[in-house]
Amino acid sequence: MPFFQKKTDQSGVDFSRLPRHVAIIMDGNGRWAKKRGLPRTAGHAAGAETFRTIATYCKEIGLDYLTVYAFSTENWKRPAEEVSAIMGLLRKYLLEAIEKMERDRVKMEFFGDLTPIAPELRELIERTREISKHYEGCQVNICLNYGGRDELLRAARAFARDCVEGRADPDSLTEQQLGGYLFSRGVPDPDLVIRPSGELRLSNFLLWQSAYSEFYYTDVLWPDFSKEELLRAIADFQGRSRRYGGV
Ligand code: IPE
Numbered sequence: 001m002p003f004f005q006k007k008t009d010q011s012g013v014d015f016s017r018l019p020r021h022v023a024i025i026m027d028g029n030g031r032w033a034k035k036r037g038l039p040r041t042a043g044h045a046a047g048a049e050t051f052r053t054i055a056t057y058c059k060e061i062g063l064d065y066l067t068v069y070a071f072s073t074e075n076w077k078r079p080a081e082e083v084s085a086i087m088g089l090l091r092k093y094l095l096e097a098i099e100k101m102e103r104d105r106v107k108m109e110f111f112g113d114l115t116p117i118a119p120e121l122r123e124l125i126e127r128t129r130e131i132s133k134h135y136e137g138c139q140v141n142i143c144l145n146y147g148g149r150d151e152l153l154r155a156a157r158a159f160a161r162d163c164v165e166g167r168a169d170p171d172s173l174t175e176q177q178l179g180g181y182l183f184s185r186g187v188p189d190p191d192l193v194i195r196p197s198g199e200l201r202l203s204n205f206l207l208w209q210s211a212y213s214e215f216y217y218t219d220v221l222w223p224d225f226s227k228e229e230l231l232r233a234i235a236d237f238q239g240r241s242r243r244y245g246g247v
């Protein structure tokens with residue numbers, strides 16, 4: 001807990017028992033732009049700024065993990081110009097993040113199949129991973145070309161391969177071992193999943209990992225999401241009773 005923060009402030013958040021892992025479906029960029037008569041890409045640019053603010057804030061308050069949904073396996077269905085604008089924004093974001101990496105010291109990981117991503121962007125992703133891999137304190141996972149079903153399919157394929165080649169045994173597979181085949185290996189499950197923009201669905205996000213996550217929905221569109229909104233979600237989360245099927 002940062003020294004300047006009281007245990008509980010006016011937000012109602014108890015900073016001594018924050019969720020360890022918060023995941024966010026960064027949705028509503030297009031509607032945000034439409035409301036302002038702007039092209040959808042302007043919404044994505046504004047959303048990228050919000051991501052920067054929220055990621056920095058998560059580190060500041062002492063969150064261990066933040067996972068964000070940036071681009072799904074289904075988002076390729078969008079017009080080519082929109083897809084390339086999103087990739088361009090990611091490139092810009094990573095270039096700026098690399099510049100400030102030694103100052104911000106946020107560890108960055110990427111969940112998703114990166115093979116269809118342009119080589120130049122992939123190289124940036126690798127560089128970001130490499131530079132930040134020793135940082136401690138807060139890990140940000142960016143889900144890019146990520147789909148929960150795709151992740152499980154890949155795990156099934158990899159496990160089957162290990163069985164065929166004699167490295168694994170189907171009858172002794174545990175949940176923990178299966179987790180080791182996922183993009184999220186080594187990362188605890190999200191405690192809290194936040195979806196802005198008013199949609200009440202998961203849209204193929206962290207299907208395996210969110211089995212017992214608490215959900216928080218808000219009508220606020222992602223570009224308007226703020227530190228205060230995040231604290232509101234955390235305060236709400238702290239008022240819940242997690243029973244995991246028990247009593
Ligand atoms: C989320 O915002 C960003 C991505 C899915 C890449 P949207 O672009 O889905 O915004 P809406 O849902 O159309 O408002």
Ligand code: IPE
Nearest residue numbers: 025026027069070071072203
């Ligand atoms: C989910 O948002 C994916 C991301 C935020 C990256 P979508 O806008 O793609 O989800 P749907 O289509 O409304 O379910």
Ligand code: MG
Nearest residue numbers: 027028029030
């Ligand atoms: Mg959307």
